[in-house]
Amino acid sequence: MKEIILIKLGELVLKGLNRRVFEDTLIKNISRRLKPLGKFDIRSRQSAVTVTPLEDDVDFDEAVERVSHIFGIATYTRAGVTEKDMEQMKAVTAEYLRRKLLAAKTFKVEAKRSDKKFPLNSPAICAEMGGYLLKRFPNLTVDVHHPDVTVYVEVRDFGVYIHSSPERGAGGIPVGTGGKAAVLISGGIDSPVAAWQIARRGLELTAVHFASPPYTSDRAEQKVVDLLSQVSSYAGRMKMFTVQFAHVQEEIRDKCPEELFTLLMRRFMMRVAQRIAVQEDCLALITGESLGQVASQTLQAICCTDACVSMPVFRPLIGSDKVDIIDTARKIDTFDISIEPYEDCCTVFTPKHPCTRPHVDTLENAEKLLDVESLVDECVRTVSVRTIYPR
Ligand code: ATP
Ligand code: MG
Numbered sequence: 001m002k003e004i005i006l007i008k009l010g011e012l013v014l015k016g017l018n019r020r021v022f023e024d025t026l027i028k029n030i031s032r033r034l035k036p037l038g039k040f041d042i043r044s045r046q047s048a049v050t051v052t053p054l055e056d057d058v059d060f061d062e063a064v065e066r067v068s069h070i071f072g073i074a075t076y077t078r079a080g081v082t083e084k085d086m087e088q089m090k091a092v093t094a095e096y097l098r099r100k101l102l103a104a105k106t107f108k109v110e111a112k113r114s115d116k117k118f119p120l121n122s123p124a125i126c127a128e129m130g131g132y133l134l135k136r137f138p139n140l141t142v143d144v145h146h147p148d149v150t151v152y153v154e155v156r157d158f159g160v161y162i163h164s165s166p167e168r169g170a171g172g173i174p175v176g177t178g179g180k181a182a183v184l185i186s187g188g189i190d191s192p193v194a195a196w197q198i199a200r201r202g203l204e205l206t207a208v209h210f211a212s213p214p215y216t217s218d219r220a221e222q223k224v225v226d227l228l229s230q231v232s233s234y235a236g237r238m239k240m241f242t243v244q245f246a247h248v249q250e251e252i253r254d255k256c257p258e259e260l261f262t263l264l265m266r267r268f269m270m271r272v273a274q275r276i277a278v279q280e281d282c283l284a285l286i287t288g289e290s291l292g293q294v295a296s297q298t299l300q301a302i303c304c305t306d307a308c309v310s311m312p313v314f315r316p317l318i319g320s321d322k323v324d325i326i327d328t329a330r331k332i333d334t335f336d337i338s339i340e341p342y343e344d345c346c347t348v349f350t351p352k353h354p355c356t357r358p359h360v361d362t363l364e365n366a367e368k369l370l371d372v373e374s375l376v377d378e379c380v381r382t383v384s385v386r387t388i389y390p391r
Contacts, residue, residue, distance in 0.1 A: 001080050001081070001082075001092060001095065001096060002052070002080070002081040002220045003053075003078055003079070003080055003081070003096075003170050004050050004051060004052045004078070004079050004081055005047040005050070005051040005059065005064055005077070005079070006048055006049075006076065006078075006079040006154075006161055006163060006166075007030075007048060007049070007050070007051065007052060007065065007067065007073050007075070007076045007169070008048055008073070008074050008075045008076070008166065009022075009023070009026070009047065009048070009049065009072065009073065009074060010072055010073060010074035010165075010169065010171055010172065010173070012347055018177075021177060022072065022173070022177055023044045025046060025072075025174040025175075025176050025177050026044075026049065026070070026072040026073070026174040027042050027043070027049065028322070029040050029070055029071075029072070029174055029175060029176065030051065030067065030070055031051070031068060032066075032118075032236070032237075033066045033069075033236075033390065034051070034063055034067075035093060037058050037059055037062055037063050037066075038053065038054070038055045038057070038058035038059075039053070039054040039055050039058075040052060040053055040054060040058070040063070045156065045157070045158060046114055046156055046157060047328060048156075050158075051063065051067065052081075056326070060078075060364070064076070064078060065272075067169075067236045068167065068169065068170060068234075069202050069204070070169070070170055070174075070234075071131055071170050071171065071173060071174055071175055071199065071234065071235075072170075072172060072173055072174035072175075072177075072202075073150050073169030073170055073171070074168075074169050075166035075167060075168055075169050076166060076167055076169050077163045077164070077166035077167060078143055078163065078165035079151075079154075079162060079225070080092050080095075080096035080097075080161070080162040080163070081159050081160070081161060081162075082159065082160045082162060083159070084096050084115070084118055084127075084155060084159070084160055084287050085161065085259050086120065087126055087271075089125075089129070089153060089160055089343060089356070090128070090129060090132045090133075090164065092134065093129060093132075093151060093162045093163055094132075094133065094136050094137075097149070097151060097162065097163075097164055098378065099132065099162055100138065100149050100381075101137050101149060101151075102137065102239075103148075104139070104140060104147075104148035104149040104300050105140065105141065105148055106140065106141055106142065106143035106146070106147045106148050106149075106370065107138065107140050107141075107142065107143070107147045107148060107149045107150065107151060108142060108143060108144045108147040108150055108151070109125075109126040109128070109129045109133070109135065109150075109151045109152075109153060109374065110126065110150055110151070110152050110153070111123075111125035111129070111131045111152075111153040111154075111155070112152070112153070112154045112155065113125065113128045113155045114155065114156050114157065114173075115156060115157050118155045123329060125153055125155070125389045126264070127145040127151075129143060129151065129153055133151065135245075139345070141142065147385060149164055149165075150164060150165050151264075152164065152165075158293045159276065159292065165247045170200070170202035170234060171200065172199075172201060172202065172353075172370045173200070173201055173202030174202060174344070175199050175202060175203070175204055175234075175235055175236050176204050176236070177202040178201060178202030178203045178204075179203060179204070179283050180203060180204045180205070180206060180280065180281055180282045180283065181198060181203045181204075181205060181206070181277075181284040181285065181286050181314065182206045182208055182247075182273055182274075182276060182280065182282040182284070182285055182286065183198065183205050183206070183207050183208070183225070183286040183287075184208050184209075184210075184269060184270075184273050184275035184285065184288075184362055185207045185209050185224055185240075185285045185319060186209070186229060186284055186288070186344045186345075186346065187206065187209075187220055187224050187227065187327060187338065187340075187342055188288065188338055188344060189288075189322075189334075189335065189338040190288030190289070190290060190293075190317055190325055190330050191226045191287065191288030191303035192228070192230070192231050192270065192288075192329065192332075192334040192337075192338065193288065193316075193317060193325050193328045193329050193332070193334065193349070194236065194286055194287065194288040194315070194316045194317050195207070195228075195231045195286065195288075195328055196231055196234055196235065196319070196328070196332050196334075197316040197328075198286050198314060198316055199231070199234055199235030199236075200234070203233050203284075204236065204237075204238070204278070205280055205286075205390065206239050206240075206241070206277070206280045207224075207230075207238055207240040207241065207271045208240075208241065208243065208272070208276050208277075209221070209224045209229050209240060209241070209242050209243065209246060210242075210245040210272075210345050211242050211243065211244065211345060211346050212244075212245045212246040212249055212268055212345035213244070213246060214346040215244070215246055215249075215341070215343070215345065216343050216344065216345050216348065217342065217344075218294075218344070219342050220342035220343055220344065221339050223337060224240075224340050224367050225240065225386075225388065226337050226390045226391075227334055227338065228240055228355050229389065229390065230283075230332070230333055230337060230391050231332070231334065231354045231388045232265065232388050232389060232391070233303040233390040233391050234332065236390070237259050237387060237388065237389055237390070238387070238388050239383050239385055239386070239387055239388070240386050240387075240388050241276050241384070242382050242383065242386075243272055243276075243379050243380075243382075243383050244318040244379065244382050244383070245268075245269075245379065246345075246347050246376050247375070247378065248265070248268050248379065249265060249345065249348060249349055250371065250376060251370055252264045252265055252268075252349075253349045254368045255365075255370055256366045256370070258351045258352070258353075259351050259354055259355040259367060260351075260355055260362065260366050261349055261350070261351045261354070262295065262306055262321055262346070262350065262351060262354050263296055263305070263354075263355065263358050264297045264361055264363060264366060264367065264370075265346070266296055266301075266305050267308045267367075268372075268375065268376065268379075269306055270285065270305055270306075270308055270309045271309060271314070271372070271376050272376055272379045272380060273285050273309075274309045274310070274352060275380045276380065276383065277311060278311075282311075283311070283312070284311055284313070284314050284316070285309065285311055285312070285313045286312065286315075286316070286343075286390065287314075287315050287317045288315075288317055289302065289317065289318065289384075290315070290317045290318060290319075290320055290321075290322070290325065291318050291319065291347060293358045294317050294320065295354035298357065300356070300358055300359070301356065301358055302315075303360070304358050304359070304360050304363055306359045312345055314364055317330065332388050346375045373382065
């Protein structure tokens with residue numbers, strides 16, 4: 001029996017004339033993710049997208065898993081495909097959902113007939129199918145309110161699809177429909193979650209990471225690669241820029257007041273990230289900051305960080321509690337990587353008593369002790385780049 005993945009679209013059905021673009025992007029994103037698994041026919045039909053394997057030996061479980069990560073999908077389900085013939089529909093349902101129906105005590109049938117030429121209407125399909133399944137599975141009774149299993153029968157123009165309750169998809173908007181943003185990514189818990197949230201709103205990502213060898217190790221950088229690779233299973237392939245940051249940090253340490261160290265460093269990060277973002281056609285910067293979480297994330301500190309760049313800075317986690325961020329990190333499988341114990345450049349030279357209520361003037365005065373432009377130039381000139389592929 002032929003099996004497909006049946007996908008229902010998310011918010012994009014609301015988008016009027018843009019809908020076509022959104023659908024096409026979604027189909028392109030699905031194709032790209034499934035291509036390594038074999039040949040598939042992927043098309044949008046009657047407000048759904050169908051994914052049909054064209055080869056016998058494709059890893060269908062893996063295909064379903066990959067689809068579950070793709071943004072723009074409200075729900076997805078595996079479905080058995082049958083002819084538009086009631087007898088065949090019954091036989092296929094009994095076979096395709098056999099295990100679920102045997103394990104259940106109660107069920108109901110929901111039918112949808114979008115092909116109005118099919119001789120039975122939806123209530124008649126439900127009655128026929130329900131009667132048949134009751135006879136075929138003596139363990140079952142009907143419960144229309146809280147059934148253990150709901151059997152869906154969808155009679156569409158191109159065939160009939162049989163499935164049980166669909167799974168919730170990754171939601172959001174297809175990546176690539178909203179332009180591009182540069183995410184400042186550390187090895188911590190927060191920034192991968194921020195990246196995921198922004199990609200979910202349809203933005204393509206470019207990643208910028210600051211490394212400080214010899215104070216930070218190759219392993220710390222590899223951890224960021226691993227994190228991004230996991231994010232990329234949702235956000236798609238992306239470039240990662242690694243900035244050599246030790247020299248900037250040493251200059252700040254040697255020449256500026258200790259309590260301003262972190263903020264000055266963060267302002268350098270923003271400036272360098274903005275330069276890379278412009279080169280890469282990104283229109284915004286993304287960070288994993290959350291209000292009040294650490295000294296550099298007080299309102300005053302954030303105002304100071306923003307003051308040195310002209311691009312919009314999005315902080316999707318600004319109002320989130322750490323526990324909520326951790327819940328998301330677990331859900332998207334970045335948490336276990338984030339808690340690996342490798343140092344980040346932010347933990348190098350941290351001040352004992354960081355300033356929590358900074359003023360831009362104070363920071364600008366401290367920066368007069370440095371050659372800001374040439375330090376930023378040097379970071380941009382020596383940056384290295386690689387491509388991150390989904391895990
Ligand atoms: P995270 O868990 O994302 O590391 P954090 O709570 O540890 O965040 P900070 O270390 O103050 O917070 O960093 C705040 C934000 O600055 C991070 O979310 C990230 O966007 C950016 N950032 C911090 N360190 C780096 C780095 N080494 N490279 C790139 N961006 C960084
Ligand atoms: Mg951090």
